[in-house]
Amino acid sequence: MRKSIRRPVARAALAVGAVAVAGLAFAPGAAAVSPGSATATYDCGTWGGGSATLTATQSGTAATITLTSAVTTPVAVGANQISANLTLAKGAGGTTVFSGKANPALNAGDPVTIGPLNGTVASGDSLDSYFAGTALSMTIFGVSVNCDATTSQAPGPFVFD
Structure with missing residues (x-):
């Protein structure tokens, strides 16, 4: 009789373990940023200006932002030829800089897309590109x-998780 009791208990334990493992497989990701995308208006002086879309992702303290601008490039630009710094103001004071040399190949007249630009964030950081100062600086073919x-x-x- 002992064997007959052990087997159902062992089967139940295995079933509970399998459910727990399945639950881990479907658990949500570790960190998230909200909203995932936002828009803002930029003035790039003689280069133009307009609305830009910023898309953010987060994995722990590492975060990336990709910016697609209304500013268009006057000439073709090869992939990874634009160096950029995107400075975001922290809601609690200070700034966080996202930087990189990442862009897709752009034809003359294409909207400038930069990123993903890499930065480091802390849980609870609230970041916005609107502040007194240059929010986006780019260097393209040596031109700032x-x-x-x-x-x-x-x-x-x-807002980062």
């Missing part, structure tokens, strides 16, 4: 292009 954000991000700042 500086852009100021003229509006806050909509629907709001990026």
